[in-house]
Amino acid sequence: MVDIATRVWNHKWKIDPIVRSLIDTDFYKLLMCQSVFRNKPDTKVTFSLINRTKSVRLAEIVDEGELREQLDHIRSLSLSRGESTWMRGNTFYGKRQMFTPEFMDWFENLRLPPYHLEKRDGQYELTFEGSWPEVMLWEIPALAVLMELRSRAVLNSLRKFELQVLYARAMTKLWEKVERLRGVEGLRIADFGTRRRHSFLWQDWCVQAMTERLGDNFVGTSNCLIAKNRDLEAIGTNAHELPMVYAALAKTDDDLKQAPYEVLSDWHEEHDGNLRIILPDTYGTKGFLDRAPDWLAGWTGIRIDSGDPAEGAETAINWWRDRGEDPKDKLIIFSDGLDEDKILSLHKQFVGRVKVSFGWGTLLTNDFRDLTPDNSLAPFSLVCKAVAANGTPTVKLSDNPRKAMGPKDQIERYKRVFGVGKQEEMEVVV
Amino acid sequence: MVDIATRVWNHKWKIDPIVRSLIDTDFYKLLMCQSVFRNKPDTKVTFSLINRTKSVRLAEIVDEGELREQLDHIRSLSLSRGESTWMRGNTFYGKRQMFTPEFMDWFENLRLPPYHLEKRDGQYELTFEGSWPEVMLWEIPALAVLMELRSRAVLNSLRKFELQVLYARAMTKLWEKVERLRGVEGLRIADFGTRRRHSFLWQDWCVQAMTERLGDNFVGTSNCLIAKNRDLEAIGTNAHELPMVYAALAKTDDDLKQAPYEVLSDWHEEHDGNLRIILPDTYGTKGFLDRAPDWLAGWTGIRIDSGDPAEGAETAINWWRDRGEDPKDKLIIFSDGLDEDKILSLHKQFVGRVKVSFGWGTLLTNDFRDLTPDNSLAPFSLVCKAVAANGTPTVKLSDNPRKAMGPKDQIERYKRVFGVGKQEEMEVVV
Structure with a gap:
């Protein structure tokens, strides 16, 4: 049993790494990495840290020396034998050898590429440049390091x-949330909280609390290290970075329009079952579904990661119906800004009409709101995104314009190409 | 920083004593012991454990072997050098040498006398017989042992x-209570929770929480060991056992009527200031005050330990006024079944009219209500009382007939002698 308070107190931070393994990352990163390794290995990308919560002036809170130390430590990591064995030998989503021998040989020899760090306007500019399969693996550890260094600075x-x-x-708060979710018939929840966790130990504790209390309703964690250590399912499929980079690589407007489907066509070849999950919102959910090829309707499900989640789910259900599919056979994964209230109301609204699953992130692993007098531990909205591919800036529109990214003129171009009209602005919670 | 959960988990109970020192007891026990040592050293008394919460079948929960082990351990304790130094050298209530060299010489050589233990009707019959100053020191450790063995059995x-x-x-629960008490102007609270604590470590934690959060509003603890270890004031004055034994020793009804005042007359010679606190309810507060000699009105305060506390305080205030004393100079100590709501409302009602202080007991150091599914850690009402003196049974009437003790005929006799009429029954919380 880890006494987190004592560990926090006793730790000399310098000898206690925040990220302790290359698989202390989201499972979908590894799946996507393998896909990129196979389909676009030579693409050059730039990933960049973006703090959407400007009021949290990270560069004034987090010491640059400590940040470099943690990032340097991550660059020193390589896959351990046990981790490699787990990836090679474990069953993921019911499938053996999810990771090919070619990919594993490459991954076992991987060290993360250099980073570039400077301060500007009270924020850190942290960027990573290089080949896509290498650089993309920085996203989660970079976020986890910044989030936890901020926690540590306050603690x-x-x-x-x-x-x-x-x-x-904090334990009582989480326990009470989990209690509310306990025993809800048919509820399926996974931990998606690695990137914005309060700390590694805390995420690990949250996962234990879910395991203890929710039983089979807790379906697993996106964090591979925790999944391995705690013998849980590793959960995840794919993310916006695939369509964003594919889109940036498109040479013409017509290619651009096809890019999101090209991503899924590559994915379709590699995966089946619960790994065939559409993430439709990168350039507007509605247009994406309207223009989707029929084979996509045969996929297992849709993940809803922006916009009004209930509205998104209704759109998905209608789309399946229009394409002659029975929504009851389909899976909707909610993963945007969830907390227990939202989980319970969405579950209630959609249970029985469609299969529902929840990827609970920041407010699972970092709900320290109102626990310090000045709320100095409240989570904030930090992301690390692919901002360019082979020299071309990437664009994300999302179903919430506040989550949009990219140069203004390119955003306008994408909106035109993807036929995205007026969008409703929604607060980005975390 | 003690991680109580880990300690509880790791502990092999057999090597971890519940009572770890002869001064792991209430301060008033030591004050009364000195008084008895001086005034009634040859009195033979019997103390007996009484579980007023019959539904908690202690003998079915607590293992007899473990109980004997803990009690035997207490019999092996003697005053350590550091403890003796603290008692001899410390300032109590602003006074040096509170304990006389004669008393300390005796106390340093003391070992607690034998106990008698058997099971009956699902309860333990635990009795102590011998000379008063020795036997009386069993009360608090015996209660603490039974309470904590019950906790341990559940844990x-x-x-x-x-x-x-x-x-x-439990920490969050206590913290929220303490938060409610924080910053209340003029509030004075002490820990009186030794006898019915969940465990020693837990009491110690509760005291730390009060120290941290209440600052000067937390005036100290009745527990001498914790007061010594944490450099706090040791708090307490006197208890029912003095009038109960004095009364049992009375040969005639007239002597009986005088016994409670004789107690206080002995006390008056030994103590002044904040140690001159009247505990008026042993044989009915109203009659006690009506018949009290005038010098008693000059005492510093009154402790209210049964009956309706607000009513008792009004009675005391009126009594002082009748005797020409200004209640504003007087101190009322509430110590019966307190929780933060009652503390706040009593404080609000009496602040400014009289000095007020609170001895917070069971619901400070053992509020584990509703924290286990079957409420198996809820505190219960266990007492250990002088039941006989020199072969005569003792009697307590109290201001709540449910707290009355003694043989039926003797209760009637006492009621007659002390002119106690009909009393209002009140639930005994803890």
């Missing part, structure tokens, strides 16, 4: 007793 | 993770 000012009370209250 | 069935959540929730 550093607390006395022992305050730390103990803080964690007792 | 023993919990898994590690459950223990961690349990203590996180």
Whole structure:
């Protein structure tokens, strides 16, 4: 049993790495990495850290020396024998040898590429450049390092007793949320909280709490290291970076229009079953579905990651019906800004009409809101995104314009190409 | 920083004593012991354990072997050098040498006398017989042992993770209570929770929480060991056992009527200031005050330990006024079944009219209500009382007939002698 408060108090941070393994990352990163390794290995990309919560002035909170130390440590990591064995030998989504010998040989020899760090306007500019399959693996560890260094900077000012009370209250808070989710018929929840976790130990504790209390309703974690250590299912499929980079690589407007489907066509060849999950919102869900080829309707499900989630789910259900599919056979995964209230209401609204699953992220692994007097541990909206591919800037539109990314003129071009009209702005919670 | 959950999990109970020192007891026990040592050293008394919560069948929960082991361990304790130094050298209530060299010489050589234990009707009959100053020191450790063995028996069935959540929730619960008491102008609270604590470590944690959060509003603890270890004031004055034994020793009804005042007359010679606190309810508060000699009105305060506390306080205030005293100079100590709501409302009602202080007991150091599914850790009402003195049974009437004790005919006799009429029954919370 880990006493997190004591660990936090006793730790000399310098000898305690935040990211302790190359597989302390989201499972979908590895799946996507293998896909990229196979289909687009020579693409050059730039990933960049973006703090959407400008009021959290990271460069004033987090020491640059400590940040470099943690990032350098991540560059020193390589896949351990046990980790390699787990990836090679484990069954993922019911399938053996999910990762090919070619990919594993490459991954076993991988070290993460250099980073570029500077301060600007109270924020860190942290960028990674290089070949796509290498650079993409920086995303999750970079986010986890910044999030946890921010936590540590705040915790550093607390006395022992305050730390103990803080964690007792955080545990109670999470426990009460999990209690509310317990015993809800048919509920399926996974931990998606690696990138914005309060800390590694805390995420690990949250996963234990879910395991203890939710039983089979807790279906697994996106974090491979925790999945391996705790003998849980590793969960995840694919993310926006695939269509964003494929789109940036498109030479003409027509190619651009096809890019999101090309991504899924590559994916279709490699995966089946629960791994065939559409993420339709990169350039607007509605247009994406309207123009989708029929084979996509045969996929297992849709992940809804922006916009009004209930509306998105209704759109998906209608789309399946229009394409002659029975929504009851389909899976909808909600993964945007969830907390227990939203989970319960979405579950109630859609259970029985469609299969529903939840990827619970930041408010599972980092809900320290209102636990410090100035709310200095509240989570904030940090992302690390592919911002360019082979020298061309990437664009994301999303179903919420506040989540849009890219140069203004390119956003306009994408909106035109993808026929995205007026969008409803929604607050980005986390 | 003690991680209580881990300690509980790791502990092999057999090597971890519940009572770890002869001064792991209430301060008033030591004050009364000195008084008895001086005034009634040859009195033979019997103390007996009484579980007022019959539904908690202690003998079915607590293993007899473990109970004997803990009691035997207490008999092996003697005052350590550091403890003796603290008692001899410390300032109590602003006074040096509170304990006389004669008393300390005796106390340093003391070992607690034998106990008698048997099971009956699902309960333990635990009795102590011998000279008053020795036997009286069994009360607090005997209660603490039974309470904690009951806690341990329940905790023993919990898994590690459950223990961690349990203590996180208990800490959060207490922290929220203390938060409510924080910053209340003029509030004075002491820990009176030794006898019915969940465990020693837990009491110690509760005291730390009060120290951290309440600052000067937390005036100290009745527990001498914790007061010594944490450099706090040791708090307490006197208890029912003095008038109960004095009364039992009375040969005639007239002597009986005078006994409670004789107690206080002995006390008056030994103590002044904040140690001159009247405990008026042993044989009915109203009659006691009506018949009290005038010098008693000059005492510093009154402790209210049964009956309706607000009513008792009004009675005391009126009594002082009748005797020409200004209630504003007087102190009322509430110590019966307190929780934060009652503390706040009593404080609000009496602040400014009289000095007010609170001795917060069971619901400070043992509020594990509703933290286990079957409420198996809820505190219960266990007492250990002087039941006979020199062969005569003792009697307590109290201001709540449910707290009355003694043979029926003697209760009637006492009621007649002390002029106690009809009393209002009130639930005994803890």
